[in-house]
Amino acid sequence: MTDTSTDFTAGPLDRDAPTYIAGHRGLVGSSLWRHFESEGFSNLIGRTSSELDLKNRDAVFEFFRDTEPQVVVLAAAKVGGILANSTYPVDFLSENLQIQVNVLDAALEQRVSRVLFLGSSCIYPKYAEQPIREDSLLTGLLEPTNDAYAIAKIAGILQIQSVRRQYGLPWISAMPTNLYGPGDNFSPEGSHVLPALIRRYDEAATAGAESVTNWGTGSPRREFLHVDDMASACLHLLEHFDGPQQVNVGTGEDQTIEEIATIVADAVGYEGRIEWDTTKPDGTPRKLLDVSTLRGSGWEPTVGLRDGIRTTVQWYRQNVGHLRE
Numbered sequence: 563m564t565d566t567s568t569d570f571t572a573g574p575l576d577r578d579a580p581t582y583i584a585g586h587r588g589l590v591g592s593s594l595w596r597h598f599e600s601e602g603f604s605n606l607i608g609r610t611s612s613e614l615d616l617k618n619r620d621a622v623f624e625f626f627r628d629t630e631p632q633v634v635v636l637a638a639a640k641v642g643g644i645l646a647n648s649t650y651p652v653d654f655l656s657e658n659l660q661i662q663v664n665v666l667d668a669a670l671e672q673r674v675s676r677v678l679f680l681g682s683s684c685i686y687p688k689y690a691e692q693p694i695r696e697d698s699l700l701t702g703l704l705e706p707t708n709d710a711y712a713i714a715k716i717a718g719i720l721q722i723q724s725v726r727r728q729y730g731l732p733w734i735s736a737m738p739t740n741l742y743g744p745g746d747n748f749s750p751e752g753s754h755v756l757p758a759l760i761r762r763y764d765e766a767a768t769a770g771a772e773s774v775t776n777w778g779t780g781s782p783r784r785e786f787l788h789v790d791d792m793a794s795a796c797l798h799l800l801e802h803f804d805g806p807q808q809v810n811v812g813t814g815e816d817q818t819i820e821e822i823a824t825i826v827a828d829a830v831g832y833e834g835r836i837e838w839d840t841t842k843p844d845g846t847p848r849k850l851l852d853v854s855t856l857r858g859s860g861w862e863p864t865v866g867l868r869d870g871i872r873t874t875v876q877w878y879r880q881n882v883g884h885l886r887e
């Protein structure tokens with residue numbers, strides 16, 4: 563079956579159109595909200611999970627009928643780091659499938675004109691050639707620590723492509739690399755590596771601890787994008803890209819986890835030793851995205867890694883760290 567949605571040309575979005583940001587209180591959603599507001603969007607719609615549980619299909623359809631969004635960014639999902647993903651795989655599979663199927667089906671009933679679905683770089687095979695091109699999808703086995711989450715995200719890409727083929731609507735998907743920034747989840751067990759390190763090193767610096775213990779071996783490589791760059795890439799794609807293939811979103815540069823730990827230690831002023839708990843999983847050895855599609859469409863990141871980590875530490879100290887006992 564071919565993609566029939568070929569007569570659409572991406573262009574500026576209507577700043578007054580009802581625009582639904584699903585997950586608007588999360589790391590990505592809150593940054594999207596700030597960015598869309600700063601870009602003049604006057605009719606943004608958001609609902610918390612207690613106001614609208616996106617797993618509740620009837621409630622989602624009723625919400626779409628009431629609010630009639632014309633643009634939807636799907637940044638609501640069950641999200642977590644390597645340990646949460648590997649400990650609760652059925653939650654990551656089932657909740658994400660329910661959320662995305664409900665939102666995309668309701669958006670289809672309303673014939674929403676532009677939808678952006680957010681996946682993740684973990685959709686690609688564990689041993690994909692680096693940097694990972696978009697056409698590596700489904701060419702090899704997944705990383706077992708996040709295969710359930712990845713399968714849900716791959717289903718989302720297929721749903722976007724299927725709506726394009728069957729209904730000709732110009733919906734798109736973006737696959738972000740590991741993200742960080744203000745509004746992140748800093749829970750020690752459930753979070754991703756960067757917020758976990760910021761919290762651990764800040765606590766160690768405050769306590770004058772002689773050593774900190776991080777997870778795994780420190781040798782895996784990861785690529786990090788500041789969430790405000792992610793938000794600007796999302797709007798850029800909605801206005802400049804149309805096509806069935808998911809688009810990678812990243813910086814095109816990566817570091818070892820050990821290097822990241824050193825940058826965080828510098829940022830918080832911690833001078834003690836680093837130890838590694840090798841009973842914790844390393845996950846995929848490397849996942850550096852090929853970002854030539856996005857770069858070719860005229861977008862590039864603006865926040866350097868050291869600056870981004872420094873300002874995230876400041877945000878953490880002002881908004882989360884001071885709440886500790």
Ligand SMILES: NC(=O)C1=CN([C@@H]2O[C@H](COP(=O)(O)OP(=O)(O)OC[C@H]3O[C@@H](n4cnc5c(N)ncnc54)[C@H](OP(=O)(O)O)[C@@H]3O)[C@@H](O)[C@H]2O)C=CC1
Pocket residue numbers: 584585586587588589590591609610611612614615616617636637638639640641661680681682683737738739740741742745746747754
């Ligand atoms: N963080 C990262 O490093 C990466 C994230 N992504 C993707 O980006 C997107 C956003 O992630 P991120 O911002 O980090 O995640 P967060 O956990 O920070 O935010 C997720 C948001 O989803 C909402 N949500 C979760 N379940 C439900 C539900 N049942 N009903 C309604 N809302 C719900 C939550 O709403 P509420 O706060 O109201 O409870 C929350 O605000 C996700 O699709 C994720 O897969 C991709 C790659 C990397």
Ligand SMILES: C[C@H]1O[C@H](OP(=O)(O)OP(=O)(O)OC[C@H]2O[C@@H](n3cnc4c(=O)[nH]c(N)nc43)[C@H](O)[C@@H]2O)[C@@H](O)[C@@H](O)C1=O
Pocket residue numbers: 641642643644645647682683684707708711739740741752753754755756758759776777778779782784819842843844845846
């Ligand atoms: C975005 C992406 O995020 C997840 O994949 P991941 O990249 O493996 O995620 P992570 O950030 O949790 O870990 C990165 C690396 O860092 C190491 N590491 C060290 N010390 C801590 C630590 O304290 N916490 C965590 N979480 N990791 C640590 C850890 O051992 C690993 O080697 C997916 O499940 C999936 O959700 C997904 O799509």
